[in-house]
Amino acid sequence: MLDVWTEKYRPRAFNEIVSQSIAINNLKKFVKSTNIPHLIFTGPAGTGKTSTALIMAKHFLKEENLDANLLELNASDTVRMEYVREVLKNFVNQSLVKDGTLKFVILDEADNIPGQVQQALRRIIEKASNNIKFILLCNYINRIIDPIVSRCAVFRFVSLPKEKIIERLKYISEKEKLKIPSDTSDEFFNQLFFISGGDLRKAINTLQMAVALELLDNLDTNEILKISGFLDKKTLDRLIMALKSKDYMKSREIIGSIETLDSRNFIRQLVEILPSLNIDPKKIINLWTSIGDVDYRISQGADEGIQISALLAIVIENVQ
Ligand SMILES: Nc1ncnc2c1ncn2[C@@H]1O[C@H](COP(=O)(O)OP(=O)(O)OP(=O)(O)O)[C@@H](O)[C@H]1O
Ligand SMILES: [Mg+2]
Known part of the structure; x- marks a missing residue:
């Protein structure tokens, strides 16, 4: 056990x-x-x-x-x-x-x-x-x-900073004698931190899940993103393309094709990629307000599909 x-x-x-x-x-x-x-x-x-x-x-x-x-x-x-x-x-x-x-x-x-x-x-x-x-x-x-x-x-109590979370994860990895390939180790721990959002319990659980699912052997950090309800890198890249070319239907299709999407996780990823989207600088403040509103509405139980569709539309509207 x-x-x-x-x-x-x-x-x-x-x-x-x-x-x-x-x-x-x-x-x-x-x-x-x-x-x-x-x-x-x-x-x-x-x-x-x-x-x-x-x-x-x-x-x-x-x-x-x-x-x-x-x-x-x-x-x-x-x-x-x-x-x-x-x-x-x-x-x-x-x-x-x-x-x-x-x-x-x-x-x-x-x-x-x-x-x-x-x-x-x-x-x-x-x-x-x-x-x-x-x-x-x-x-x-x-x-x-x-x-x-x-x-x-x-x-x-405050959200734990990146270096503290990673330090604790490394400590546990050592105690558990995990074999983490050294060339991907940094990426792996960075990703666990991103997934955790400063929640050490979530970080530790994700690490244990990655071990249980034997994802460490051929460390594929994309798989870990996926099982944690995030978009994997390839899908994220496709989404960035669709958003930049203002292709609303395509962006919805991409999001719609993900079975395990967690909408609030998606919003965190979206925030991370904003700098690569050529947003009109004059509109960035309004966009942030909208993102905050959507996140709040979802936290209060609003229909996630509708909220995320609306969010994609707002982002595209603000892409230059
Ligand atoms: N500051 C911390 N230092 C060391 N370990 C921590 C810390 N915070 C969380 N953990 C780890 O995460 C697990 C959950 O922590 P804990 O139950 O204390 O969180 P919590 O703040 O009560 O969370 P919640 O609000 O969800 O109840 C702990 O068993 C421990 O492994
Ligand atoms: Mg508690």
Whole structure:
């Protein structure tokens, strides 16, 4: 059975967390005292929030007390407020230790908790005794109600930079004794970074998938792009040609022929190729606005086919 590398290489100590030095340095100061505030970790996916929350909790808890003193809840558990109340009440009351041992509640995806439930949660946080510490994890802090935010110390996690992602991937490759052909190794890691968009979990998963599919032997970076829902280089080149010659039907045909297209990934690729498209410099700002709008609409569930068709039309309109 294959290990899941994101778990196998999940950081277990502060010094294994890559980047995030501002958050980590401050948290290290916090853990020196027992009087820590409730915490919110906010930032993009796969940047170390859950890992850091677990490290925090484990710093204060003995291994054998972990079950009794650490509660992990996910947003989907909180849809029924009654359930949350019950679970939290049990957790808080269980063997209340007199010596002030801390207990942790890690609330994952806190930004997906409905507003009503957040209000109830706020009261639970307010009333919780001093030894209960909440750690809320979220991607978008503006979806958490102010009264909760103001009761917590907020730590912002950032997308990981290219060199950090590649460094970690190389570390894992070494540990796993992967054979990456040296002539394509740079291209391979660059591509894994591009695919990840700064999400280390995605980068590690893509690396493991490439290994599982035996793509390393005859390293074909195009295959890796394809399985990750991007256009391979040849298709991308054909698309560039079609866009430059303002051939709208052709560009739609190319996009339509890709079964595994992920539209938001495609938008990232489009952004990368913009400089090669001879866009009228006076129109570039409007074009960026449109790209942002389309990306947003897709993120909100708009019909991807229609949005991408519209985007191709807008790009072609702005090609000189
Ligand atoms: N800063 C980091 N340093 C080291 N490893 C990391 C870091 N960020 C992510 N990882 C790797 O990615 C995996 C997922 O990280 P983690 O669960 O901490 O991300 P997250 O920020 O909680 O993401 P999400 O918002 O999707 O829950 C970890 O197991 C680890 O392998
Ligand atoms: Mg997480």
